[in-house]
Structures are given as C-alpha cells and as structure tokens.
Amino acid sequence: MGKRQSYDGVVLCAPFTTAYQRYSIETAHWWIARALKGSLDLAGLRPSEIDGFTVSSFTLFPDTAVGLTQHLGLSPRWLDHIPMGGASGVVALRRAARAVQSGDADIVACVAGDTNHIDSFRLMLSSFSRFASDASYPYGYGGPNANFALLTDRYMQEFGATREDFGKICVAQRQNALSNPGAVMKKPLTLEQYLAAKPISDPIALFDCVMPCAGSEAFLVMSEEEAAKRALPYARISGAIERHNAHAEDPIQLRGGWSVDIDELWDMASCAPVDMDLVQTYDDYPVISAMQIEDLGFCPKGEAPSFLRDKDMTIKGDFPHNTSGGQLSAGQAGAAGGFIGLVEAIRQVTGQAGPTQVAGASSALVSGFGMINYDRGVCSAAAVITGGAR
C-alpha cells in the first residue's frame, strides 16, 4: 500500500450550523439552502463564487446534488453526493480536500441537511436498504434501536460494561448541550433519570437514543492562500481515514473500520490521542462512542468504560467530548448527524465555538460512522484537524 499524500495547503472554514428543530414543515432543500447561505455569509462569498459542491441528505428524494444545483442556482465544476449518513462529513472533507489540492475546484461547499416531518423517520426506515427490508425490519421493526440493542447487549457481555458507563456519556453530553442554544434538548439530565428512563429495546432506553430532528450543517474547503486572502479563520487537516465494511467476519460489531487504519491516521497526523484537546465521536448510541474511543486509540478494546470512568467529558473537563451536545442531546438531523461533530470541531479549533468553546483548543479528532445496512454500521471515517491562523 502506498503512503498517503498529506492534505497540506488545504483548509476548512466557515463552519455553520442551522439551529435544529424537532419537527419542520420545510423541505430538505430549504434546510440545505439555509446552511449553505449561512456558511457563504460567514465567508463573505456569493453562491457564484463556489465551484465545488457536495451534499448529504436522506430526505431530498427524488432530488440529488444534481437537482440542487438547478434548485439553488449553482454551477459547480465539481459535484458530489455522499450517501454515507454518519460518515458523510469526514468523507466530504476528504474528497473536497483532494479536489482542491488537484485543482479540480477552488472552493467546495460541503453541506448536509434533512427535514423532519411527523412521519419522516418512519418513512425513511421503510426504504433504508435492501438488506434491512429483507432481513432486519421484519424482526420487530425496531429500526436502529433494535440493531444497536443487540450490539450493546453483546458489548456488555463481552466487556462487562454497565448501563451506568453509557449513562455517563449521555449525561455529560446533555451538560454540553445546555450551552448550545441550537440544541433540541434543553433540560438537564441526571444519571438517575438516565437509568430510570422508559425502555426502548433492552438494554437501550430512552436517553440512549437520539432525537430525530430537522437541521443542517455546512463548511467550506479551499486552499490556505484563499482563506488567508479572505482573512477567514481556518483549520488544517492533519490526517484522515475512511473504511467500509471492515471486519465483515465478526459475528457482531464490536469494532469498526477505524481499527484497520488507525496507525496510519496518527502517523499521518504526527501526533497521538493524548495530544487531542477534544474528541467528537459519532454518537447515535453511547456504545458506538465507546467503540470509537477504543478503536481510535485512546484505550485498548473493551476498556472505554473504565477509561471514561475517571474522565470529565464536559466542555470544561479533561476529556471534552461531543462539545455541542452531539446527536444524543443536540438532535439527529438526518445526514447532518454526520457533520455535527466536524462542524463543531472546526469552530472549536478556530476559536469560534462561542458558548461551547473548549479553552485553548487547537487539535481535535472527529469521527464518523454510518449506515446500518443490515446488522452493523458499514462506513467509518476519522480526521484530525488543527487550528490554523486565527
């Protein structure tokens, strides 16, 4: 395998999040337009000035990125549509960065957004994937809750994790969300409330589940000179990986694709887990955050519960994690759930996170995980980003 080329000279800027809403009567197009405009406004750019565009969304049907160019009046020379759910943020970053590096595009807008109507979640479930229709939904139709319940059950058996361990992750994220005015969840959560919550699909209970909502996220990828010329705060990409359908032979998913590429990620970034000022994991369920903390090298396999036991995962703590509240407390805005951690991390390392700012943050690890095609998440991705000029 050849050595990966660096992402030198490419930067991320103009991170924008549209405040999430539990339900919306608007469309995905509307939400995507809001985030794109928000990001362009931050950068002082007109829509005609971007020449690359990538979008991720579940509720855009029957449209794709193609339909959006005409709908939004864009004429890019580089266009992508990334159907990777929770991994789409980091994957968008990787593709856009290579496009800019190679000169296929100068400024790429990366956007994700979804609406949430009363019946959206149920309808999305009904047409998610062929394997899901054939082999997962007929079994109780518990959606991802039931799939991840099986995974959580196995993780608890294998590694002796307890519900309290997962509760700690959820409670800390709720604490972080209280500082994020755009979060859907506004009330504090105690460990007692977490443990006493309504069962959803044992061992998963209410606060292990994300709240589906409407929302959108966007950021721009451009050359460092371009960002400097426009006096935009930016983040550099130290390293990034992605992997699909790893460990297919594992009977139940207890590890993700990160474990295949992790050494390369840290080599490329020339740093180590301990150098990170904050970590943004993909948190569709707390067990998945635990899995990422292990697979990304913060602790050995199965030891995330004990590793986290003496950590403070809040904004002011010694292991700031999912600083905007993550999907568990800010909400899961469809495919924007694959962007929430990345957009927040860009804000953090560029000192623009406002109420959720981790003091002095300059390095962040962002991880993505997506698409329960049948019994497990298929896509995994991660990136290390660092603050550039402020």
Place this chain on the structure above:
Amino acid sequence: MTDPLPPPPKKNPQVRTVSPTRPPEARSRTALGLSAAAAEGRFALQHCDDCGKVQYPPRDACSGCLSTELRWKDTDTKGTLLAETTIHTSTKLYFRERTPWRTGSVQLDAGPVIICHLHGDCVRNGRVDIINRLDRSGQAVLLALPSQRSPHMEDDPQLRAMTSDPKHRRILITDARNPNTPEIVKALCDAGASMIFVGLSEAWRPSPTVDALSAMDKVDMLPLDVTDTHSVQKLAGAIGGKTDILINNARFLRPGGVLARSDTSFAKEEMEVNYFGLMRLAQSFGPAMASRTADGVNASVAWVNILSVHALSSQPEFGCFSASNAAARSLSQSLRAEFRASGLRVMNLYCGPTEDEWYQPLPPPKVTPQAVARTLVTGLQNGLEETYCGDVAKDVFERFRDNPLILERETTLAGDGA
C-alpha cells in the same frame, strides 16, 4: 418456560373487533426465495455453487467469490444465540400492538449471522434451532427455538403469531360425507381445537361416516350444500363470525378424461363442487374471516383446500376431475392474494389417490384418512401454504418442480402395445 395458553374468554359483542395490522411485507425479489421455502416449512439459504459459502441476507452475488451462481438449499438449522433484545417500541403498528417482542442475533453453524425472532425459552449463548415461517404479511421470517423442546413451547406468543395452530380454535369442515372427515375431526380435537362444525348435505342419505361423526365430542353438524349458494350463505350467516379455520374437503370425483365421456354433465358436477363450491364458500365466509384475523386467541387464521395433486398436472384417467382441481388451485391463488392484506393464510393440501371407492381401481400406495388428517394438522401448526400428503403427491410434486413438461410427457404416454 412457556405459559400454557388459556382458552379465550367469551367474546364481548360490545367491544370493537381489532383491525388486522401486518408486519412489513417488502422484500427484494431474491429474498422471496426464503418465503417460497417458508411456504413449505423449509429452512433454506443460498449456497454458492463455486465456493460453497452460505449467504445471508439473500444476495445476487457471492460475498466470498463474486459468483452469481447462488442456489437455495436446505440448510443446517443449528446455531448459537449471541445477543438478544426485547423491543418495547416500534413504529410499525403490528409490532407496536404486540410488544414486548424479543429478537436476537444467532450465529448459524452454517456460517452467517442472522437477526431473528426469539422463542421465549431461548437463552443467551444457548443453542438454538432456526425455523423458517411465514408471518402475517405472508413473507418468510426466521425464528429461533430452544434446541431442547420445552413444555407448551407451541403456545409461545411469537411462535403462535407465525402459525395457524388449531388450539382453542373453531373449525368448519365442509363435507361430512368425505371419508376423511372423522379422522380430521379427531386430529384437530387432539391438537386442541375447541369446536368443530361439520357441513352436511342431503341429511336424509344414510352414511357410516356421518354416523361416526354424530358420536364424536365437540362436533356440531350443520346443513351445508356447497353447490347451493343460499345454503352456503345461510351457514355463513350463522357461524361465519366464529369460523377461525375453514377446511374445504368437499369433492366430486368420477373417472375419465374428455373422450371417455359423451357429455359434460359429470364435468359440470365436478366444477360445481370442486371449483364453484370453493368460490361460494369464499364469497360467503371469506369477508368475515378476513376481518377477524386480529381477534385474540381464537382469531381467524387459515383457509384450507384439500386438492388432488393432479391440480398441478393432469392425470388422464381422471382428466376432467384433474381439470376441476386445476381450476380450484388457480382460484386458491387468487384467494390467497385477496386474503393477503388481512393475514388470513390459504393452505393447499395436495393428495395422491385416496383410499376410497372412486380410486378403487388404482394400485397402491394410497393416502389414508389418518395421513390426510396428520398432514393437515401439522401443516396448520407449521403455518404452511403448500403441503403434500402421501408418497404419490410428493413424487408428482418433485417431478413438477423439476420439469413440468417432462412430468406431463411421462404421465401421458400412449404405450407401444400395438
């Protein structure tokens, strides 16, 4: 341990009957191979012809070697339960109304890991046996059973939801004069049926079969002539709302193909009973049965047709009778489609020549009434759509599945006698 299923309380006529809801029906065309196997009660998965890898979920290409030569084969049912969950909330009404509902991940000895329904007696890390059944959408689902039988295991609510078990159910058998009726009644009573209605035509005609039935417990003999629309409607008016399983064993049979007869009178009689009889029964009983498929412990559950296996391919010595059975089989497929939305299952039981007067000239093996009864009850307990009784029926079906044109050729040879 499964709690034994108590008999249902008497129905309160003031309470609204629950509308039938269904589990998800959508499947890829490839996955219908699993449903086709479930219709016959078999557990089959795709095996790669080139590398032997067993596939699941159903695929169009081998995940080991990319070969597209995948074949459905009966597969080892044994496995180990890796993880389990009890679902308390579901966005699908069918499950929402039935929570808590257990599912699990099973590592099959054959290779793949499956997500499946869990019988209540399965324990984590325990050995299980997988069965493939049709659920109320008419599509295949896999269910793990404990590898050791447990008491009352057939009363498990998740298992019962997939089957047409006669226990605590009220059943109509349409023809008291058919020699197989007493054995069917006996087998159903042994399986826990609560009440057997038996249709009797021309009550004045003496019959030892009818005499035997009169002496049996739980039997209620009621006037029914399937060739008379008014008679069928009248009986449906009386018991249609409490018929949970209908078994149509009415049959009119005379030997002969087309040229053996000089007119169409027997053929008309065969069609009146074997084809129009089924249609009359369906038109009168079908709607009420289809509306009661979610009506508690004794919800309506199945419609059974007893047909000649020569419904599949003609037996020239009984050519006209075969034709009437082919018509009835075709009608049963329409009926199956029309019942599908309600979850009411149509089971066809195909027989070879039976041990009775009209098949007297044919050589053995012949199907006994006991065999018909056994196949029927097992079919209901396994929730089948298609089942074959006796060696002749199984043989004809195997040949039919292999190549219907060869089967036709070999059953219509004229002989080299001259």
